[in-house]
Amino acid sequence: xxxxxxxxxxxxxxxxxxxxxxxxxxxxxxxxxxxxxxxxxxxxxxxxxxxxxxxxxxxxxxxxxxxxxxxxxxxxxxxxxxxxxxxxxxxxxxxxxxxxxxxxxxxxxxxxxxxxxxxxxxxxxxxxxxxxxxxxxxxxxxxxxxxxxxxxxxxxxxxxxxxxxxxxxxxxxxxxxxxxxxxxxxxxxxxxxxxxxxxxxxxxxxxxxxxxxxxxxxxxxxxxxxxxxxxxxxxxxxxxxxxxxxxx
Amino acid sequence: xxxxxxxxxxxxxxxxxxxxxxxxxxxxxxxxxxxxxxxxxxxxxxxxxxxxxxxxxxxxxxxxxxxxxxxxxxxxxxxxxxxxxxxxxxxxxxxxxxxxxxxxxxxxxxxxxxxxxxxxxxxxxxxxxxxxxxxxxxxxxxxxxxxxxxxxxxxxxxxxxxxxxxxxxxxxxxxxxxxxxxxxxxxxxxxxxxxxxxxxxxxxxxxxxxxxxxxxxxxxxxxxxxxxxxxxxxxxxxxxxxxxxxxxxxxxxxxxxxxxxxxxxxxxxxxxxxxxxxxxxxxxxxxxxxxxxxxxxxxxxxxxxxxxxxxxxxxxxxxxxxxxxxxxxxxxxxxxxxxxxxxxxxxxxxxxxxxxxxxxxxxxxxxxxxxxxxxxxxxxxxxxxxxxxxxxxxxxxxxxxxxxxxxxxxxxxxxxxxxxxxxxxxxxxxxxxxxxxxxxxxxxxxxxxxxxxxxxxxxxxxxxxxxxxxxxxxxxxxxxxxxxxxxxxxxxxxxxxxxxxxxxxxxxxxxxxxxxxxxxxxxxxxxxxxxxxxxxxxxxxx
Numbered sequence: 001x002x003x004x005x006x007x008x009x010x011x012x013x014x015x016x017x018x019x020x021x022x023x024x025x026x027x028x029x030x031x032x033x034x035x036x037x038x039x040x041x042x043x044x045x046x047x048x049x050x051x052x053x054x055x056x057x058x059x060x061x062x063x064x065x066x067x068x069x070x071x072x073x074x075x076x077x078x079x080x081x082x083x084x085x086x087x088x089x090x091x092x093x094x095x096x097x098x099x100x101x102x103x104x105x106x107x108x109x110x111x112x113x114x115x116x117x118x119x120x121x122x123x124x125x126x127x128x129x130x131x132x133x134x135x136x137x138x139x140x141x142x143x144x145x146x147x148x149x150x151x152x153x154x155x156x157x158x159x160x161x162x163x164x165x166x167x168x169x170x171x172x173x174x175x176x177x178x179x180x181x182x183x184x185x186x187x188x189x190x191x192x193x194x195x196x197x198x199x200x201x202x203x204x205x206x207x208x209x210x211x212x213x214x215x216x217x218x219x220x221x222x223x224x225x226x227x228x229x230x231x232x233x234x235x236x237x238x239x240x241x242x243x244x245x246x247x248x
Numbered sequence: 249x250x251x252x253x254x255x256x257x258x259x260x261x262x263x264x265x266x267x268x269x270x271x272x273x274x275x276x277x278x279x280x281x282x283x284x285x286x287x288x289x290x291x292x293x294x295x296x297x298x299x300x301x302x303x304x305x306x307x308x309x310x311x312x313x314x315x316x317x318x319x320x321x322x323x324x325x326x327x328x329x330x331x332x333x334x335x336x337x338x339x340x341x342x343x344x345x346x347x348x349x350x351x352x353x354x355x356x357x358x359x360x361x362x363x364x365x366x367x368x369x370x371x372x373x374x375x376x377x378x379x380x381x382x383x384x385x386x387x388x389x390x391x392x393x394x395x396x397x398x399x400x401x402x403x404x405x406x407x408x409x410x411x412x413x414x415x416x417x418x419x420x421x422x423x424x425x426x427x428x429x430x431x432x433x434x435x436x437x438x439x440x441x442x443x444x445x446x447x448x449x450x451x452x453x454x455x456x457x458x459x460x461x462x463x464x465x466x467x468x469x470x471x472x473x474x475x476x477x478x479x480x481x482x483x484x485x486x487x488x489x490x491x492x493x494x495x496x497x498x499x500x501x502x503x504x505x506x507x508x509x510x511x512x513x514x515x516x517x518x519x520x521x522x523x524x525x526x527x528x529x530x531x532x533x534x535x536x537x538x539x540x541x542x543x544x545x546x547x548x549x550x551x552x553x554x555x556x557x558x559x560x561x562x563x564x565x566x567x568x569x570x571x572x573x574x575x576x577x578x579x580x581x582x583x584x585x586x587x588x589x590x591x592x593x594x595x596x597x598x599x600x601x602x603x604x605x606x607x608x609x610x611x612x613x614x615x616x617x618x619x620x621x622x623x624x625x626x627x628x629x630x631x632x633x634x635x636x637x638x639x640x641x642x643x644x645x646x647x648x649x650x651x652x653x654x655x656x657x658x659x660x661x662x663x664x665x666x667x668x669x670x671x672x673x674x675x676x677x678x679x680x681x682x683x684x685x686x687x688x689x690x691x692x693x694x695x696x697x698x699x700x701x702x703x704x705x706x707x708x709x710x711x712x713x714x715x716x717x718x719x720x721x722x723x724x725x726x727x728x729x730x731x732x733x734x735x736x737x738x739x740x741x742x743x744x745x746x747x748x749x750x751x752x753x754x755x756x757x758x759x760x761x762x763x764x765x766x767x768x769x770x771x772x773x774x775x776x777x778x779x780x781x782x783x784x785x786x787x788x789x790x
Binding site for chain 2: 001002004005007008009010011012015016018019020022023024143144145146147152153155158161165235239240243
């Protein structure tokens, strides 16, 4: 694709992440560090998954169930990693709180913890976008364009950029929900995140049907909006609870 | 074909042509208004780039090379690629330089050591290069390769005849290259003959008794009968040849072979190497044997479609038989000529079939047994384009300076004209001193030394001179100011040639995408600001 179109596709996939970084993350150095290490961890997880699945290639693209197994195992692996990520974060939180106590400074506020979760989630989203979208764009610069037979209305790169945008949203806010669910012991939140991740993953299989992307992509965005709304509700609830606690 | 066009023309393989047709159809019935399928040509000809549009200027600027025989190795600017494929399109490029040289051979071998060289010479001539609009697809099956195959088969038939030493006249076979490009092969040969250079040692123009040229013979089949025509310039001097032809025809009556003189309402010779001989000496006795009378029988003359489907092997066999027996009659000069001796001269039809499949087909092509027994080559598809001259032309080129077809013809003729059969030894330094040559040097260890008079003759325009590393153009003859009779043909230097086809989007669509990306980013930014403002406001409320 041409340079103009390439920048366009990259902005579609990663523009909102960029704005989030600039307006929220970049203000606090600790968040930048969290973002970077999170991106690294989730990129490594994707590389490990592709390394393991390399042995089973080429997958028969005529039937959908090998791909379903691929998605299921990948989601399961990543959710397991998220739990581990949480455990590491908890250790870190305890260390930071102990340090704050020693120097008689205030402990982490709720908003701080949420921002750390947001940075972690953003790292996950960026890793996904880089792995699944940017890696396709960088070698494709040139005069030509490319259309896939099964989704021939819009260019292939645009399709992948839009899907990447949906997933970035899902991952970013899922982390906030998940961290909150683990810290509160809220079962609903704890189940919500893996379910949404799995559902979003499985929905991409709809794109395999001829013309399926017309249905698949809006459904993906539905998932993203669902995640956004749930996260918003949960954040609002926690903050108002906290407020009341603080005042009482 | 001689017109100049200001656009490139590509010849694609079968599969590429059908791919391109599909893509063109898709362009017709496209559902998307903002995309089209385009083709991108990648071809650079140095002469066009530099602006040297004729031979004289391009030779001076060294942006081109003259056509002809011998080149050492590919030059730095031109790249060799056999098959170039990009995406779905495959182009067959024979690429690189094919080098050539004319070949002559004497049967029986001329004794170099004997100073008494007074036997008159019967010269049998054919040519081995072809031309078409597409340089890499120049097969020339009927014109002139069928004639060359007839000559090679005739040599093979004559090689089995005993007592050629005792005949009154000497047979010499000559296969020119470069004839398709202003007859530069024959012109050069005659010049070398005048200058008595090393390449033509053993031949003298005063000894030339008559010339018999074998033109196209592959289309001589007419309802089961094989008919050929003898074209001649000076009728009286050629009577002897015509009589010999008639004798040969008599002996081949049972095979349905007829030879007739060309219609007198169309006098002279058709375009042929004979024209060069006649220009030198208009009283040269010679005939041109062709498969047509007044108009060409080959409707694919100088076309890439002149392939093995355009010829008939039985016509070639018939012509070869005619030529072999005629040459025997001419060489014996009617001394002790018996019909039994004549009918003993038979052409090997399977040899002709094999030569056709080696020289004019890709399968087996140059990897066939016959060719592989003489030379080693990596090409399989034969191509008869003459190629360019690189470096200084010489009369004793190194085998790797000469192209496949010339090397094969040289080895074949040397093998067939060698005597005595069976008395061969491994090649060594003194092979040449004994009056022998090294054949099968590429395929059989050091090669086999056989006693034969077979030489290469350089082939390039008579108006060119290689002087201190560059080509100099000599001025044309004062009687030929336009250079019509002495043209100088050159080939531009070129780089790898390619063609690719792909889909492009409208620039407007690209800009729309960019706008979309920026919009998404800006909207996200606004959403974040709003959310942050809302949260801080709501938290401060309480």
